[in-house]
Amino acid sequence: MIVVEAAIVVIAGLGIGLAANELSPRGLALSRNYFPGGTNHVPAAPRPVQAVPVPAGTNESPEAVQLSERLRGKGLQELKRSHVEILLRDPRNQDGRLVFVDARNPDDYEEGHIPGAYELDPYHPEKELATVLPICLVAEEVVVYCTGGDCEDSDTAAILLREGGVPGQKLFVYGGGFTEWEAAHLPVETGARNSGINSQ
Amino acid sequence: MWKRRAFEAAAVLARWALGAFFVYMGLKKAMHPEEFLKLARQYEMVHSPFLLNSIAAGLPWFEAFCGTLLLLGIAVRGTALTLVAVLVPFTWLVLRRALALQALRAIPFCAVKFDCGCGAGEVFICGKLAENLILILVSCWLLSGIGRAFCARHALFSGKSSRG
Numbered sequence: 001m002i003v004v005e006a007a008i009v010v011i012a013g014l015g016i017g018l019a020a021n022e023l024s025p026r027g028l029a030l031s032r033n034y035f036p037g038g039t040n041h042v043p044a045a046p047r048p049v050q051a052v053p054v055p056a057g058t059n060e061s062p063e064a065v066q067l068s069e070r071l072r073g074k075g076l077q078e079l080k081r082s083h084v085e086i087l088l089r090d091p092r093n094q095d096g097r098l099v100f101v102d103a104r105n106p107d108d109y110e111e112g113h114i115p116g117a118y119e120l121d122p123y124h125p126e127k128e129l130a131t132v133l134p135i136c137l138v139a140e141e142v143v144v145y146c147t148g149g150d151c152e153d154s155d156t157a158a159i160l161l162r163e164g165g166v167p168g169q170k171l172f173v174y175g176g177g178f179t180e181w182e183a184a185h186l187p188v189e190t191g192a193r194n195s196g197i198n199s200q
Numbered sequence: 201m202w203k204r205r206a207f208e209a210a211a212v213l214a215r216w217a218l219g220a221f222f223v224y225m226g227l228k229k230a231m232h233p234e235e236f237l238k239l240a241r242q243y244e245m246v247h248s249p250f251l252l253n254s255i256a257a258g259l260p261w262f263e264a265f266c267g268t269l270l271l272l273g274i275a276v277r278g279t280a281l282t283l284v285a286v287l288v289p290f291t292w293l294v295l296r297r298a299l300a301l302q303a304l305r306a307i308p309f310c311a312v313k314f315d316c317g318c319g320a321g322e323v324f325i326c327g328k329l330a331e332n333l334i335l336i337l338v339s340c341w342l343l344s345g346i347g348r349a350f351c352a353r354h355a356l357f358s359g360k361s362s363r364g
Contacts, residue, residue, distance in 0.1 A: 002343070005278025005356050006285070013265040013282070017258030021233065028233050028257040033249040035241065105234070123234035152238075 026124075034123060035152065036159045063149065067175045076158050079143060079172045081180055087143060088114065088187065099139040101132060103146040103157035104178065114145070114181060115189040115198065122156040133164045141170050148177020211347030214338050215270050221335070222267030222283070225319035229260035236260060239317030243293045260319075270342075273351025280342040287339065291332040294318075298325040 021027040028034070060068075071078045079087075092098035093116060100117035102109050109119045118132045136142045142161065146153035154173045162168055174181075182188060190197045229236045237256035246252050269279045298312045305312070310326040318328065341347075348354045 001355070001357055002277045002281055005275050006281040007278075008356060009266065009269065009275055009278045009282045013262040014258055016265050017261035018254070020230070020261040021257035024230070024233075026231065026233055028237060028253050030250055030253045030257060032253065034234070034237060034253070035249070105232075123237075 028123075034156065036156060036163070064175070067149065070152070071155065071173055071175065074155050074159065075162075075168060076155060077168075077172045078175045081174070081176045081184060081186075084114075084143060084145075084174045084176075084181070085186060087141070092140060096135060096138065097140045099136055099142045101136070101142060101144040101157060101161070102178070103144055103153040104151075108147075108178075110191060112182065112188040112190050113178070113193075115187050116194060117145075117189075118193060120144075120157050120160075122153050122160055125157075125160055129160065129164065133161065133166070136161050136166045137164075139170070141172065142166060143172045143174055145174035145177045145181075148175060148179045148181075151177055208346065208349060211341065212349050215273070215276065215342055215347045218283075218335065218338050218342070219267045219270030219272075222263045223271065224267075226260045226262070226264030226267060228319040229317075230264065233257055233260065236317055239315055242317075243297060245293070273348075274353050275356045276347065276351060276354050277343055277345060278356065280339045283339040284336055284343065287332055287336050291329065291336070294325070294328060294332070 018030075021030075068078055087093065087098055088100075090098050093100075100114050101120050102113045102117040103120055103122050104113075105121055105123075106119065109117075113119070118128070118135065120128045120132045142158075144154045144158040144161070146157070154175075154177065158171050158173050162171055187198055189195060233256055236259075237253065240256045240259075241252060245255065266279050266283055269275055294316045297314070297316070298309070301312050301314055302309050310324060312325040313322050314325070315322045316328055
């Protein structure tokens, strides 16, 4: 009898769970692949540090090499912080020829983002994609970032833009992401885009 | 007699605590399903996007549902059995992930800290395993049929309902 009761609990729980997801404004679309551009799973178990090949003549950490490999595997180009810093000061940043896209969640974006960056939450692209895509289509360079490191939201957002017609050669992912940017005490804008409120 | 009553009262408190824990953790995850989706993905349980999305979308609400049943005292033994059936394999997955991270970082096992998708953010693995063990033990205790007071309907099929 307990097993039957448990089965009822499971069936009712799953039904309620999926119904709640449908009704929730934050719910997931079940049929959507949220991790495009590769398999739907991370590489098996994390590889031992020693197993990661570090190219000769570079001082990159194993994590940085893994990140570069990951982006290459998805056909994405990586940008280092030094390059992103130069781009931030690029005059094209003022007239829309250079676009920054923040792929973190809306709360993180509000707390701080690279000045002038557009918000594009890859888990709810319906909110911003219609605005951001046309801007990226006419831009000469598009730099997408998220938290950095293991965060793959920038990859997902970049692939969304690529699937929307933005040529791959002008799409870049800032691998170090916002964590690295903030740690380096680089300019950060808080609130809405172009709010003019800079915290650093 | 008083010993039995104390035991029964402790079981009711344990049921409420377990229920509240699952409601809290479930709702916390349900508020940010995309974060839970990313964390669920790291376990490589399934490779199909549909199944992965279904797990990430349904499991948090499922947890909250089970917690609510325990708080209300509905189908308590069936719910406890369900929780054991969920907790045991999940604990195994967490352990497997922690061992992989330990190998990667070359650190002592108890120093491994990561977000296991449990709803509490980054946690140390030894504390997490101890917590899960307690949850499993409490669930097993409730499975034995104790803690019937303040139950809306302790068993679905017995036709009996007890109120304290």
